Amino acid sequence: MMFERIAPEQHDTLDGVPEPSENPFLVGHEEAAGVIAAAYRAGKLPHALLVAGPQGIGKATLAFHLAYHLLKNPVHQNAPATFTTPDPASPLFRQIAMGAHPAILHLTRPLNDKTKSFKTVLTVDEIRKVNRFLSMTSHDGGYRVVIVDPADDMNTNAANALLKNLEEPPAKTIFILITHSPGSLLPTIRSRCQIIRLSPLDPRSLMQALDNADSPAPEGAEARAALAERAGGSARNAIILTQYGGLEIAEAIDGLLAAPRLDVAAAYKLAEVVGGRDQAIQFDIFNRHVLDLLSNGASAAALAAELSRAKILSDTWQEAMKTISETETYNLDRKQHVLTMIDRLYAVMRM
DSSP: OOOOOOSOOOTTOOTTSOOGGGOOOOOSOHHHHHHHHHHHHTTOOOSEEEEEOSTTSSHHHHHHHHHHHHHHOOSGGGSOSSOOOOOTTSHHHHHHHTTOOTTEEEEOOOEETTTTEEOSSBOHHHHTHHHHHHHSOOSSSOOEEEEETTGGGBOHHHHHHHHHHHHSOOTTEEEEEEESOGGGSOHHHHTTSEEEEOOOOOHHHHHHHHHHTTOOOOSSHHHHHHHHHHHTTOHHHHHHHHHSSHHHHHHHHHHHHHSSSOOHHHHHHHHHHHSSTTOHHHHHHHHHHHHHHHHHHHHHHHHTTOHHHHHHHHHHHHHHHHHHHHHHHTTOOHHHHHHHHHHHHHHHHTO
16 A cells, blocks of 8 residues: 655654654553653643653654644543544544644754755744644644654744743643654753653564564565664654665675775765765764764773774764754865865774
8 A cells, every 4th residue: 555645744754654733552651651641640740851762762652642642542541542543534643744733843954945845944934833733722622732853953032932832831732742862852841741761673573673664674584684783763764774775785885894995986985875975864874873973983092991092983973963063053175074084084993
């Protein structure tokens, strides 16, 4: 059965992969979902949840499943002890998926009307929509849900604007803040939320998530184990690795580093693959793997008491982060960026 997207496109949408709002499957996180469902049933649902965990493990999907559960079961005493499984054929599911339900406000990076690309931050203008949303009377007296996805993307003005809403929340309103890095948020925002920490998916759940997304896992136990290790428990990472050449890109980088001499021709070939104009995801895969190699190398060196090597790798990681940011911000030559990164990585990893 072909997947048909009905959700609005987001800044991180992957072709052929459901958005969290239109994903009827919540894989893993049964314990967290059970705790939230029990709190709602007991009439003790917090006014704000901070759902924290690595990217791509299902945090936003859990948020939308909670929203469906609240709207499907408006009388909390009668709500089931576990989340109601969404029915993709129901009007409620389709309305939520399309971003058209009047009781749900989903805030994420907006589209820049001039450039037709998504902005790099979640702006204060988006957060100001909360006041208009909450000023409207609930259409059936039920819950209103504000999902900030992810809260990490808020700039300072947006964060301060949201804080005012969290300080005086209206009745029967829940804020669900998605965060990949809770430490990056204002302490005053964190203190007003109940933190729900989600763990990376175990290998079995990861493969189930891939099947649900119609993104088949590789054949063979060894290949699946390798994928699970590289994906770090993230379904999004696993999809990118299998569907966007991520495994091949990582292997190409590792192969360059393992060679006794830097293979310049192979480096240029890799730059062509990941540095093209329409290769944004592949470019991101390249950068993430380089950063992972540097951070893992720095950690290993520190554990081995090789402090000078650990410092060199750590400093190179910082430089790489800065270079990646500048390349994206100023739209610099990506192929040259890749070649420079490979050259620097080859030098420091072989010291």
